Amino acid sequence: MSLTDGPADNAPEITPAPDAGVNRRTLMKGVAWAAPVIALSVAAPLASASVQNAGLVWTDDETGLLSLRVLDGASAVQAGALITVPTQFTITNGAGAIDDTATITIVVGRPSGLNLPVGRARGFGVATLGDTDVAAQNAVSYNTLLGARVGFPVTTLVTTRAVSVPSNGTLSIPVEFGLSGSNSGIAVSALATFPVTLTVAFASGPTYQAQTSISVPLGAGIL
Numbered sequence: 001m002s003l004t005d006g007p008a009d010n011a012p013e014i015t016p017a018p019d020a021g022v023n024r025r026t027l028m029k030g031v032a033w034a035a036p037v038i039a040l041s042v043a044a045p046l047a048s049a050s051v052q053n054a055g056l057v058w059t060d061d062e063t064g065l066l067s068l069r070v071l072d073g074a075s076a077v078q079a080g081a082l083i084t085v086p087t088q089f090t091i092t093n094g095a096g097a098i099d100d101t102a103t104i105t106i107v108v109g110r111p112s113g114l115n116l117p118v119g120r121a122r123g124f125g126v127a128t129l130g131d132t133d134v135a136a137q138n139a140v141s142y143n144t145l146l147g148a149r150v151g152f153p154v155t156t157l158v159t160t161r162a163v164s165v166p167s168n169g170t171l172s173i174p175v176e177f178g179l180s181g182s183n184s185g186i187a188v189s190a191l192a193t194f195p196v197t198l199t200v201a202f203a204s205g206p207t208y209q210a211q212t213s214i215s216v217p218l219g220a221g222i223l
Contacts, residue, residue, distance in 0.1 A: 053094030054165070056200055056208035059172060060088035068222060069127050069178035071135040077179060080221040085124075086212045089198055090172045091165055098165040101203040103158065104129070106175070108214065110152040111192040118150060121188050121223045124196075124214050125155035125180035130173050134159055140180050152192075152223075155180040163202070177214065179222060188223040192216040 063084040067076045091098075108124040125138035139156045142149035165171045194214040201207040216223060 051098050051100055051202045051204055051206045053096060054098060054202075054206065054208060055092040056198065056210045057090055057092065058086050058088070058196075058198070058210050058212040059090040061086045061212070069135070069176075070122075071125050071127060071138055071178045071180050072182075077222045079216075081217045081219040083217065083220050083222070084215040085177045086175060086196060086214070088172055088174050089210060090170050091163065091200065091208075092170050093165040093168060095167055097167045098163060098202075100163055101160060102163045103160050103199075103201045103203075105197075105199040105201070106157045107197045107199075108155045108177075108180070109195040109197070110154060111194050111216075114152070114188075114190055114192050116151045116186065116188075118145075119184040119186035120149050120181065121152050121183050121186060122179045122181045123153040123155050123223075124177050124194055126157040126175060127178035128174075128176040129157070129159060130161075132159075135178060138180055142181065152194075153181040163200075183223065187221075188216075189218060191218055192223060 061084055063082055065079050065081070066083055066085065067078045069076050106126050106129075110123070120142060123140070125135070125140065127133070127135050134157055137157055137159060139158075140153045141156070142153045143151050163171065192215075194216070196212045196214060198210045198212075199207060200209075
């Protein structure tokens with residue numbers, strides 16, 4: 001063997017592997033692709049945050065010689081004078097759709113400035129909310145004297161509903177009020193104004209409240 005012969009003469013040519021390094025263009029493409037993913041993850045919570053733009057208001061009532069359902073029975077009582085009851089509330093919305101669960105509470109209080117030292121009279125509660133009968137869900141609370149219920153009751157409805165309102169839209173929910181509690185045989189001979197407090201508490205955090213009243217004049221004969 002000569003000095004010019006040897007393994008070096010037959011050695012294969014070594015060339016760089018095509019994927020041995022990271023190409024700058026490939027790196028830039030990867031960055032550009034990842035950016036929208038980050039943007040989407042930041043924007044996602046805005047849908048639930050839209051309840052921050054909501055509002056709540058009573059938007060309708062009715063005045064007339066109304067026939068009111070007694071909540072703990074199947075009977076109804078016809079008013080002998082014009083009474084006024086709220087019949088609808090509305091959830092308003094700003095930018096961003098609302099798709100949330102809300103706890104709806106409606107409390108009808110005792111008429112201010114009207115006390116019954118003995119005996120008890122009826123108050124008001126919610127018979128239907130939307131198209132749902134909720135009469136049995138009302139909690140009726142009287143003051144007591146020597147173990148007997150006296151005066152007017154405070155009546156509370158608490159229920160949970162799914163609430164969907166489009167962006168810059170409204171959702172109106174009809175409410176039918178009925179008579180709560182019972183009458184011990186006394187006559188109420190004065191104007192009675194019952195305060196009504198509506199509270200809507202969204203599961204995502206915000207809570208809204210609206211006030212109205214139920215007016216029962218002298219001679220209505222329903223309490």
